[in-house]
Each structure stands twice: as structure tokens, then as C-alpha cells.
Amino acid sequence: MASRIEIGFKKGIRDALGERIKKRIIEHLGIHVDSVKTLEVYTLDGPLAPEDLEKAANGPLSDPIIQEIAINHELAQGFDWLIEVGFRPGVTDNVGKTASEAVTLLAGKTVRVYTSRQYAISGIRDRCDLDTLTRMDAERIASELLANDLIQRYDIIDGKNWNPDAGMKPYIPRVIGEDRPRTEVIDLAVSDAELVRISQERVLALTLEEMRILRDYLKDETILARRREAGLGPQMTDAEIECLAQTWSEHCKHKIFNARIAYHDGEGAVREIDSLFSTCIKKSTREIREQMGADDWCLSVFVDNAGIIRFNNDWNLVFKVETHNSPSALDPYGGALTGIVGVNRDPFGCGRGAKLIFNTDVFCFAPPDYAKPLPKRILHPRRIYEGVREGVEHGGNKSGIPTVNGCLVFDERYLGKPLVYCGTGGIMPARIAGEPTHTKEILPGDLIVMTGGRIGKDGIHGATFSSEELHEGSPVTAVQIGDPITQKKMTDFLLVARDRGIYRAITDNGAGGLSSSVGETATLSGGCELDLKQAPLKYPGLNPWEILISESQERMTLAVAPETIDEFLALARTMDVEATVLGRYTDSGWFHIRYGEETVVYLEMAFLHDGLPQMNLRAAWTPPRHPEPDFPEPADLGGALKEMLSRLNICSKESVVRQYDHEVQGGSVVKPMTGVVNDGPSDAAVIRPLLDSFEGIVVANGICPRYSDIDAYHMAACAIDEAVRNAIAVGASLDRMAGLDNFCWCDPVRSEKNPDGEYKLAQLVRANEALYAITTAYGVPCISGKDSMKNDYQIGETRISIPPTLLFSTLAKMEDVRKAVTMDVKKPGDLVYVLGETYRELGGSEWYALHGAIGNDVPQVHTETAKRLYQALSLAIQAGLVASCHDCSDGGLGVALAETAFAGGLGLTVDLRTVPTEGITRDDDLLFSESQSRFVVTIRPDDREAFEAALAGSAFARIGQVTAEDLLRIDGLGGKRIIDEELAVLKAAWQKTLAF
């Protein structure tokens, strides 16, 4: 029998969640409510006696100091509307799972607990005591704020008909399905039209050409003969087709990055590019490594779940950045939470496995104050913002991994798909029991073990779904909710197992589930044989193909040698983590999957991995020409500066930053916020991963999608330069700096619904060519990367495509963190310098965007002078000559000067006439040009000679002085004071925009 336990706050106890919801109802929905009270509801399904319920309610489920309980009757009263929100069947209910464990332990009986939450809402009474809150308002509050229809259900109860003693009927969201697992065969000997239909209906995301390859594979007589021996007929099973669709998905196979491209340069010439991945990214890394020769510190690049570099003789660093865009569009909280705990498993499942030491997150959203009508199926950007923020908060904080760095980027075109970049770094001993840890080996006979969470229908078709645009039929099952604690328990266990040497290899279950994790690792031994019936399920009713490709979270796949399997499984039991042997690795050359005795997949490894021919694509570049903006130089540049500081892409992100734990693990050195009252924007993070050493790690990011509107080459070049210069600004050097590329593009394959695909592909080609040019010039090798190619939205006639976006992330080693520098001015009397040349480069700038323009003069990176400057600045910082250093990025010199000043709480007097420039005649251009590779630096007066000597050979100038006044004073090119602003006013302008 099921029972309901409700928990509410005692009278007089503050309901912080209720207050927050009330605020959102008023501010986001414009509905006026007087109060919102929240109640937690536990629905318990199990053989519990009344005294068991009493003990559970008064024990683990409530806090006796502040809460009151009700068992099988209702607490809520005196409301206009009661909204109860619970999960749909099969959706991960983390709180329910914890409650199940707690009550089972307490009662000594197996109990299933499901959670929901009640919101008791009262409207504002006017004088006539009329109802001001209608059912329609309640519906809106439920559907637009409290519940996400994809994963949650809600009930709305009218306060007028309320009888608290009657109690609500317990509802159990159990998955009720027929438990008759079966495998179907699918006839592919059909027309082309039928092949296309099959691909679409099953969300396979395979093209006609690819479907034909599947069809033709079964025409080979020797294959058919082998299949017969295995018990399979001449038709493919659903499991085989699904498995191939996962393995061949754009998400897993990076078909576009590996395609042969004919690039038309717009001036009549055509170039042939045989794989952007090989000829731009891998080639750059290879050349840099050759240059380094014996000093090469790259250990594992592009072959594993993450890149691995050497930290010192005893430790290696691991780094990976992923995106989780499509799921975050549908369910921002679950999508983002899954994104962060998902990317955690990449470094964790890399080599022998790494301990996770930092997260870095970058989100691209439409503006939160978006006020136009929303296209179908699109959530309001503010809801996406809050949901993603909270998902990553829970994923990162609960996993005990510090979120050390990140940024937020706003552009209306992220309305169709937000970008949710989540990155994670790890550290691993360089050797365990004398063997290197950065490689993977699996021997035939090793057992395939799955550990961590169980398999459900969640996450089915995640890989193929993210390989398409968001459309009407995008599957609900692709959305899921991560469970950081199950994952933490698993990683705690696996790190112990790793150090005991009781597994041979590890990989994660991400996109494509077991089909990918086992399919990929089986290449190391040459085959596998696996029984899906052994896999632990969340609930019955899954068909074999679903078990094979489900992307249920928190699972790792391991290769365990038969001689250590008993110890491995015993340790798992002790540490309360599920681990199950599913089969074994072989050298048969076949990917062989059974369900019990019945074979459901029998495919050649070679076909699975190499059966897909290279794609042929056409790219056509036509440089866009935008109107040049024509506006006079504003008379009030102080006002202009304040306007710039308030812009979404420039303003303070502190309200988000503070909600992420950036100090857990104890090695925080340069925090996200810095300065005299800890609220200035740091350029990069510095952490100390080993608490008994001063060796450190610098983590930074660069991203500037607006420049794609002019030329994606310069967008990419500037993103890379920004990531490098941010790292340099805090004290990194180019000597040991690695990069990660993460491309998020709009569909670059031309089709009827995507007529400008060739232009988008040309943008991709140009971005990759920039990546090659800049990384080789700086000697910063990419060690891993990721691409997400279908960031479009198409429903009906509405198509929204994101601006092509490259996130470049850097990871650098710092020999001694005590040399690190922050961006805040330090002392009155210090000298202010600007390093690097300012050109008239306002194309795609925030200044032009403020005037509704794009322009054409996009910033360009001059690698030779930039590299010289970076090397000189690194040495100056190492020598202790730099008091503060801040890079110039969005908003240029003007914004950098203001931030430097108010972060340190000290004034500046600056003369723009001394700034090194070329082609600049207007003060606003000089203040807001976004020329790359520039810094604002302050130094102690005593260090002047040494500092200037260190910078000799680079463009730089002393432009002013730090003052004890609370003022930013800037003299313009004409010698007149153009800005004279109080720091407090500037800071307030910078802080107000996202202070919610």
C-alpha cells in the first residue's frame, strides 16, 4: 500500500525556496502573488506499518526543529491554488532514491519512495476580496515556471474545494511496461524512400547513402554464412541498426570534420581538403610536438576520452571540454547537470583513470530579458539560464570539483539552442606499479564489467538526436537527469580499484551507451562477446536494443582481468557500488552481442568502425559585407563607458560565480573574483592540485562568436588568442600550455532546408585554418577537442541557427603559483601601462553592437608580435615586476581600465595620447576597439626600468598612474579630459545587469 508523507515548515520559519519562487512568479511571469509556501511530499510504496511511517517522517525525512509532518493527510491550507509537481515515470528522482535507501535502512523493509513538491500559492486580495489569481494564472505558473512537461507532471488544486483531511491519493510514477524483451528484424531490401523513412522514424539520423551501406552489407555471402552460424538471418536486427546508427552518428564519428571538402574561396580557386581534423588540428599538434622533440610533454592526444599531458615526473594532467546543447534546450536543469557529470567521466575514463580537480563552464544564451514571442517548443532564455546554472551548480558542487573559471556569452541566436560547454580537468599518477597510466591495453579474455548506475530508457537516442537540429519530433527520452552522488560513490570506488591495480582499462558510458563504450574498447582486443541480459536495469520492460544504446548516466565500463575480478567485485560490494560482469573481450574480429542465449548483434568490428565512407562536401566562401556604422563620437564618453560596462557580454557574472564552489579541494590560488573587496573579474584560474607543492595549473577560456558575422577565421584566431592571453595574464607561459578546441556550429551541410550550408562549411574551414595558424605560431598544441555540428532549430518555417562558435580552452603549467598576478590595481603611485598595439578594429565589437551595427574591421591576431609580447610578459611576471595585469577583450581598453581600477578600489589617471595605436583618430575607437593581444598592466615605480627593459621589442607605453582618489580620469587624444567618473558609479553599472 502506498502512503504519503508531507513535510512543511513550522509557523514562523522562513521558506527561502517559496520566497524565491514568489519572486520569479512576479518578475518572470508578471503575475502578482502574495505568498508561496512549499511542501515536500514523499510517496512511499512498500509494506510499512503506521509506526514505520511515523519513524520515517520524524527521522530522516524531516527536521524536527523547523518542520512539521503529516502522514496521509494534508498540511497545506489557506491558499488559492495548490500546485503539486512530480516526476513522470522513469525520470531520475535523486531525492526519491536517497529516501528509499534511508527508509529501507530504518524500517528494515524494502521501500520505494517517490518525491513531489507542493506550492501553495495565494493571490493578493483587493478591497472587494475578489479572486485575483485565476486558474489560468495557476496553469501558467505550473507550466512556465514550476514544471517541465517533458519530465514532470503537475496537479492544480483549487483552494475553494480543498479538504485537507481527505488527503490526496498517492500517485506512484512507476514504469509500467510489458516485460517481454524482444528483438525485431528490419527489412532493408526496400526502396530508397523506405530507407529514409526507417531512418527518420527510428531517429537513426543516417543519410540515404548510409542506409544503403547497411543494406548492401548484407549482400555479402560470407557475412551471411557467418551470421547463420551465430543464429542470425539475412536481415539486420533492430539492435544492429541502432548500434550502427550510434557508432556512425555525427556525434560519435565526426563525419564533417573527417569529410573531403572542396573549398571554393570566392575568387575562383578551389582547394581540396582531406579532413579538417587531420590537416588542421592533428597536423598542428604533430608539428608542435616535433618541434619540442625530447621535451615533448604531450602524452596522449586525440585517441582517448580526454587529452593527457605531463605535469611533472610523477603526475599527469587530463583535460576535456564537452557540450550538452540539445538536451539543455529541452530540459535546462537535467541537460546541464548531465552535461557536467557527463564530462566528468571523460577525464575519469581516460588512460587508467584520473582524479577530477577542476571544472570550467561556458554558457551561451539568448538575453535573459528577451521580450519577443517564443517559437514553439522553446523555453524562455531566462528559464534556460536559471536551469542550466542550477544544473551545473548541483553537478559540480555535489561532485566536490571546484568550478574555477568560466564565462557567459549572450546573443539572440542562441534562442534555438543554448550552448552549454562543460570542461573538466583531472590528475593521475604518471605510473601505477611501475606502468605508465596514460595508455590503454585490453587483452582477449578480459572481462567486460559495467559499474555505477543502472540502465533505463533515459538517454535513448542522445547521440543521434544531437546529430540533428531540434525539431518537432525530438525525442523526450533523450532528456535525462544526472545523479552526482551515485557517480561520486562510483568514482570513489574506482580510484581505490585503480590504485590497487585491479582493473586493466576504463572508459565511460556516454553517447551511444554500451554500444559505444564496449564497441570502442573492443578495438583494443579485437572483438567482444557480451550478454545484455546480465545488465542491471532500473525497471523491467527494456528491449535488447534499448539496453545496448541507452545513455543512462553514471556508468563506467571496465576491462578486468579474470585473476582480479573477485577482488574487484568484492571491493565494489564493500563500497556499496553496483558492478556486473557483462561478457568478455575477444580477438574474434566480431562485435557479438547476445540477450541470454540469443544473438542480437553480430557485426564485424571492421564494418562497425570503418564501414562508413568519407563524406564529400562543398564549401563556398563569400566574404560578407556589412554597412559601416555611421555615428558621431559621443560627447559623453563617461556615459558610454557605463553603458558598455552594463552590457550583458561585459557585465559582472558574480551572481552566478558565487553559486559555484570554486575552492573545494583546497588548492585555490587565483579565484574567479578578485580585488580589494573580492569582486573584480579574474582573467584565468590558478590552482594547486598537489597541496604539498607550489606547482600549479592555469585554466583559461576564449570565445568571441560575434566575429563570425564578419569572418570565422578571425573569430577562431581571436578565441585562441583570448584563451592564451588570459592564461598569460595571470602568470602562465607559452612553454607548457595546451589547448582544447570545441566547435559548435550551425549545420554546415547544404540541403533544401539549409540552403546556406556551403557558406557555413566555408566558415568551418576558415576557422580550422586559423586554428592551425595560431596554435602552431604560439606552440600551443590541441590535445583533445569536440564538435557539435547541428545547432539549429527548425519548426515550421522558423529556423534559428547559432553563430559559429569556437570555445578555445587552455591548460598551462605554472612552476610556482606564488608568482601569480591578479588584475586589480594594487597601490597608489603605481605606473599604468598598456601593452600591445591598438588598431581600428571595431568590426563585431560590443561598441558597434551597442549601436546596432556589425561593421567589417574585425580584430586580427598578429602572431609574431603577440608571441614576443607574451614571452616577455611571462618573464616579467616571473621576475616579480608586475603588480597587476588584465587583458583587453570585450569592450577593449576602456573596459579593461575601468575594471582594473574598481577591482583594486583605486583611481587611475590615464592619457590616451601615449597609447600605441595605428589608424585611430577617435577617442571612442581607441577606448572600445577590440584589438587582440593587449593588456593593461600596473607596476611599482621602482620596477620601471627593469620592466621596460623586459618589454623592449614589443609595443607598449606608460599611459598613466594609480591614484588614491576614487576616480577614473582619462584624457583623450585631443588632450582634453574625456572621462571623469567615480569608481563606485562605474562598478555599479558593471554589477547591476545580472544581479538577480
Next chain:
Amino acid sequence: MQKKISAIVITGNGTNCEMEMAHACRLAGFDQVDIVHISELLCGTKRLDDYDFLNLPGGFLDGDDLGSAKAGANRILHADVAGGQERLYDQFARFIAAGKLILGICNGFQLLVKLGMLPGLDGVYDRQTVTLVFNDSGRFEDRWVYLHVDPDSPCIFTRGLHGLYLPVRHGEGKFVPQDTATLERLKRQKLIALQYSDALCQEATMDYPANPNGAVDGIAGICNETGRIFGLMPHPEAYLHRTNHPRWTREELPEEGMGLSFFRNAAAFLRIN
């Protein structure tokens, strides 16, 4: 010869500050410091009885899903140690009775409070009389706070300290007593060892964000009547070196971080007691 002292740092089920807490114990001079997974206690391979100093670190026990540390407290209260001779709670009770030291930080403080071990008035260690609830801001926050130390508190850990500057990193840290009588006793017996304060560490404050969560009377940490059990929301183990300080690039600071003093006090006490 100096008396050997040992520290145990419990981890597992969502705890995540065990590494830096163990590091603090080592820096403070403990001869033996073990990070022990709770499963090792439950299966009987490790016992609390073998240690002098019990560390309960920060984190999210069971995700704090039922309220901070609730499910964790439930486990300690009701889970049997393998062999069925005793519950894990019995080892805790024995540890307290033996006059050993316990330090709970953040989630560890929440655990001590929900277990009833703090404040443990009249030596009753299994009845909850105070709690830690959601911050008034309604959100998790990571920020540094100034702390006033009560010089007259019996707390072993804060001996000789005047004020501190440490980070808080929590969503559920607002201290609330069950009634005014309890609060009055905490005050009278000087069990309120730490309060959020002004930047001079002199006056307790209710002003946000100096008081980051709205804690009653600015209470940031309390001890039991013997001063040997101490819990606090701020994270001393996150400030062990000057480079942890948010303004170390602009202020003259001692090499050693302030957070270490609690652990030094614990070690000094155990050496002679």
C-alpha cells in the same frame, strides 16, 4: 617521548573535503592521519576507537537530498557494523565518552547537529536541539567571511584565537535553535565559539553578506559543553596557505593560513591530554 596522536577523516557517500582536511591534520603535526571510507567502518576493517581526533569534512552526504546530512545521520544512527555487534553510532558515543576530539566542518557540522551531538547539552548526544537550514538568500554561496571568536568559550579548537577570515561554501548554513531557552543556554555557557562579524572580527553581525546565511545571532560555529566537539560552517581547511586568501596578491600575509590554527589547537590539546 611525545605522545603519538592520530586523526581519522571520514569520507564516502558524497563527502568531498577529506583531502584538504587530512592535509590540515598532517600540517598540524598529527603522527597518523587516515582518510577512511565509511564503508571501512561499516565492514569493521577500521574502528573509530583507534583514533584520537575525528574529522567530519564538508561535502554533500547523500546529496543532502533529504535536507543537509539527514540521510547521512540516519545511516550513522541505524547502520550496523558488520558482525552485528554494534551500530556505527555506538562507536561515535564511545568516542565522545572517551573525551576525544571531534571537528565537523560544513556538512560535517550539519551532520553533528542532526545527530544531536551538537550542542549536546547536559551530555545528551542523540537529541537534536538546533539546526542548520537554507540560507536566507535561497542559494548556495561561496564567499569569504570574517569571524568573531568568543575568548571565553570552552572550545578547545578556538583557544587563543581572536578573529578569523575563512570561506563559506554552502546552501544550508543558517543556524536556528529550537527555542529561545536553548539559545540562552548556548550563550550562557559560551558555546557559541564563532560568529559572523564585521571586518574587525569584533561585533557579530546580521548584515548580508557579512552574515552569509541569516544565522540567528550570527552563529557560525558551536561547541559542546566540554569544548571537545566543535562544528562550524566556514572552511578552515580551505585556508592553509596564504595563496588561498582571496587577496594574497595585494596584502602582506603570514605564510601559514589562519585555518590551520584549529588543527594546531587540536594537536596541542591531544598531546598533553
